[in-house]
Ligand SMILES: NC(=O)C1=CN([C@@H]2O[C@H](COP(=O)(O)OP(=O)(O)OC[C@H]3O[C@@H](n4cnc5c(N)ncnc54)[C@H](OP(=O)(O)O)[C@@H]3O)[C@@H](O)[C@H]2O)C=CC1
C-alpha cells in the first residue's frame with residue numbers, strides 16, 4: 001500500500017496539462033499559469049529541474065485556493081552531532097543570505113526533552129556569520145532563533161508525529177504549506193520516521209520532501225531493502241539522498257572546469273590521462289563515532305559514496321543538459337561500466353597508537369565503543385578500472401584514511417609523458433616528474449592548480465616545475481558556503497542534481513558489495529599504521545603495480 005505525504009484535494013487543472021509543465025530554476029510553467037513552486041526569493045540556480053506532476057498538481061491546487069505560502073523544515077534527530085555541527089548552521093546561513101522564503105519555521109524533533117528555549121541556546125552556540133557581513137549578525141541570529149521550535153517525541157510514535165503535525169499546522173496558519181524533513185538520525189530508524197511522518201505529519205498542502213542522510217544500507221541487499229521500505233511511504237521524487245561531498249564547491253566546479261573550458265575536455269580520456277587519484281585524508285581518528293564507524297569502516301564511510309560519486313562526475317560523458325536526470329543518467333553509466341573490484345586491487349589499514357613527544361595518540365581499538373580485535377579498516381586504497389572507450393586501461397585510484405598526517409581531500413589528474421620530449425635531458429632520469437598534473441583541492445584551502453614545466457629565467461636552459469594556481473582565497477575573498485547550505489537549498493528548490501538516485505545507489509553497492517563480503521569472510525587483517533602517519537606502505541605497492549605514484553599531499557606543491 002502506498003501512502004503519500006502530499007494530502008491532495010481536488011485539482012482544477014487537467015492532468016494532460018500538468019504532464020506538459022516544465023520547470024526552470026524554481027519556476028514552473030504550466031500553459032499560462034506561472035507558479036512559484038519552490039517559494040524562495042533566492043534566484044541562483046542556472047539549472048533546470050523536473051518537478052514531478054504530483055508536486056505541480058499540489059501547488060496548483062493549493063495556490064488556487066490560498067494566498068501566500070510557508071516552508072517548515074523539521075530536523076529529525078535535532079539533538080545529534082550532525083544537526084548541531086552542520087544542519088542548523090546551514091539553515092542560519094541560508095536565512096542570513098536571504099535564501100529562505102519569508103515565511104519559514106524550523107522544528108527540531110528528537111527524543112531528548114528540550115524546550116524551545118533550550119533548542120535555541122543549543123543552536124546559538126554553533127552559529128557563525130559570513131566574515132564580510134558581520135554588522136547585522138546578532139539581530140539576524142535572534143530573528144532566526146525566534147523561528148526555531150522544538151518538539152520531543154519518539155521516532156516510531158504515530159501519535160507524536162500527529163502532535164508535530166498539529167504544531168506545524170499552527171505555524172502554517174492556513175497558507176500553502178511546503179514541508180522539508182531532514183532525517184539526521186541513525187539509518188535503522190529511517191523507515192520508522194518515514195512511516196510515522198507520512199501517516200501522521202502529512203497535512204502539507206504543497207510539497208513534502210525528505211532528506212535522508214547516509215549510510216544508505218551496508219551492502220546491496222540492505223540498501224535495496226531500505227529503498228523498498230522507504231518507497232512504501234515516499235515517492236522517489238520526495239526522497240533526497242544526500243552525499244555532502246557533491247555539495248562541495250570544488251566538486252560543483254569539476255563539471256564547469258571540464259565542460260566550459262576548451263583546453264580540458266579534449267584531454268579528458270585515456271589518450272592523455274595516465275591515472276586519476278581521489279584522495280581523502282583526515283588528521284583525526286573516529287573519536288566519538290567509533291560505535292557507528294565499526295559497523296561500517298572506511299570503505300562504506302567514504303569510498304562507496306563520497307569518492308565514488310566524485311569519480312562518476314569526473315569520468316562521465318557530456319550530459320545532454322544540466323538537468324538532474326541527464327547528469328544522473330551519465331553518472332549511472334560510469335558506475336555500471338566499472339570492472340568488478342578485486343581484492344588484489346585493494347589494501348586496508350587500521351591506525352594504531354602512537355606517542356609523539358609528550359603527546360600520545362590512541363589506537364582505533366582503544367575506543368571503548370570499538371570491540372577489541374576489530375578488523376574494521378580505518379584506511380583503504382583501491383585501484384578501479386572502467387570498461388569503456390574513453391577510460392580503458394586508466395587506473396582510477398582511491399585512497400581514504402582517518403588519523404593520518406594531514407586533513408585533505410583532492411582529485412589529482414596525472415597526464416601522460418610528452419612524446420619525444422625535446423627537453424628530456426633537462427629532467428634527468430625520472431621522466432614522471434616532468435608530466436603535467438592537474439589538482440583540484442576540495443579542502444582545506446580550496447584551489448585548482450596545474451603543474452607545468454617552465455624555463456627558469458636567465459641565460460641558461462634550466463627547467464623548473466611550477467604551478468598555474470587558482471587559489472580560491474586569493475581570487476574569491478568571500479567565504480565559501482558549506483556543502484550543507486547548497487544541498488539544503490537545492491532540496492528546498494526541488495533541484496535533485498546533487499542527490500543520489502536509487503539506481504546510482506544500486507550501482508555503487510553492486511560495485512563494492514562483493515569486495516566488502518570477501519574482506520569480511522576472509523577476515524582480512526588490516527595493515528597497522530601509526531596515528532598521524534602517512535598510512536600503510538601497502539598503498540604505495542598497490543599504486544606502483546600500475547606505475548602510479550601518489551600525489552604529494554604535503555601541500556608544498558601548491
Ligand atoms: N556526524 C557526522 O559528521 C555525520 C553524520 N552522518 C549521518 O547523519 C546521521 C546523523 O548523524 P549524527 O548526528 O552524528 O548521529 P547521532 O548519533 O548524534 O544521532 C542523532 C540523534 O538520533 C538519536 N539517536 C541516536 N542513536 C539512536 C538510536 N540508536 N535509536 C534512536 N535514536 C537514536 C539521538 O537523539 P535523541 O536521543 O534525542 O532521540 C541523537 O541525538 C546519521 O545517519 C549519520 O550516519 C553523515 C555524515 C557525517
Ligand SMILES: O=C1O[C@H](COP(=O)(O)O)[C@@H](O)[C@H](O)[C@H]1O
Pocket residue numbers: 244282301409
Ligand atoms: O560522511 C562523512 O564525512 C566526514 C568528512 O566530511 P568533511 O566534509 O569534513 O570532509 C567524515 O569525517 C565522516 O567519517 C563521514 O561519515
